[in-house]
Amino acid sequence: MRVLFVVLGMLLIAPLVQAAPPSVAVEPAADLKAFRTNFRSQFPDLLLNGYVNGPYNFSKSERTQWNQIMEFPPYEFALQEGKELFETKFPDGKSYASCFPNGGIGIAQTYPKFDAISSKVATLGIALNECRDAHGMQPLNLTKGPPAAIETYMVHTSRGKPIDVTIPDDPRALAAYEAGKEYFYSRRGQLNFSCASCHVQAAGKRLRGDVLAPALGIAAIFPIYRSKWGDMGTLVRRFIGCNKKVNAQPVKADSARYRNLAYFLTYMSNGLPMAAPGARP
Amino acid sequence: MISPESEPRPAFTPGRRYVLKAGAAGAAALLVAPAFAEAADSDIVKANPKDYPLQAFLQKTEQHTLADLYNKVPEESDKITLDAPEIAENGAVVPVNVSTELPSVTGIALLALDNPYTLACAYKLPAGTMSDISSRLKLAKTTKVIAIIESNGKLYSTSKLVKVTLGGCG
């Protein structure tokens, strides 16, 4: 009799535990290949590594101005401040170096990472906050200010290293990646633009006075000193700005939306050399 | 190390010499001056606020600006090179360079006719300083930029239209 109940029970819950198979397999590596091919067929003369220079591949005049500005890059102050902050000891005697492999030097190109324990994507900024939290300190702003300066320093130690974001064969990581990808291609806001509308379909073209950077390589330069901000800003600062620009409602900087988008977008630049920190108009 | 094929000249190339504070480490180190830097150092020449040509910076025409600054009127010269973009990438940071072959240059100035105030900056050059200066200007809108050179007591000028467009990216 008991056996009958158990069998009945198993038959009842079987459909529930059997996860519905994904309608489309998530294949980041295939996506990456297609992403690159799409751009490279659009711009056959552009070398792959050159994509990190974004808009400057498409306007000689802007490139000249950028070279002039880069002669003494405007992010120099943040770089220095960031190094000092990075090396400053916490109240408990430890420092950021204790939270990262290789003491945090030359590792920024591996972010964002999927955190198997929290089941979330961690950008470098989020990892810095988690480090602070682990040492009894308050989290800091993810978009600008001192944390952006620390990131500025950390990415600088990775300059030239190929971007190397890992998407483990873990359904949670794949789901996060896929969510980021979906976001990238979904239209939103009053202007009804998706990220792809500007940075894929209109890449290299002008939006009024601005030249649109291709999405390929765009993640390689952050954080950036933006002339418009007169200040440093992280990738998520720009996500929020872009949301506002298309009149879409932005969300909190540490939200899953932006983490997952950063995951997808940075992965799409895997293999390209880190060219951060950057300077843009 | 992978370098983008089109990476700009890196900020720190080996072989350059840097002005460094004693004790600063590494070729990439730069001088940092905290706000409380050495006041006692006799080699520092302090900026004197009394020297400031305040009236010149309040003028709204080329004529009045130059009258206040130099009490002269310029003649156009093709011996001045004004390097400024045709279209500014961002009106808040416009790289501008002025250089000239004119002799005995004692003054260089930059004017932006359609800025709220015309005078952007003015420099006094002692003998031995080359007449080649780079700055980054804020231009409120599309404007004629005028470079002024004071050479052998006379004033010369050249100009260039710099377009400032509205950005689209927000």
Place this chain on the structure above:
Amino acid sequence: MAYTILIRAMASGGTTTVETLVKHPMDSGFVKGKDGKIIPGHYIEVIEFAHNGNIILTGYWGPAISKNPFSKFSFKGGKLGDTISVSWVDNKGEHTSTSAKIM
């Protein structure tokens, strides 16, 4: 605020090129803040560059100079051990100076 001045000087062929990046808001007085109120003008007025105590350039700046101003110029002379100094004063009377030796 910490007013940093970054200096790079290259000496070659009897000429020294000086590049500086000066941390300063250079607020023009024409821009409104997030609260809708005008941010008051706050900009460097006079900047003095010297080599071994001798003036090599005097700059008179106004609100049309970009934030965190960059300058580049050259002068005849300069060698290892010489001093380059930079000193500025702004419209609020704030000032900063620094000097360093060519290494």
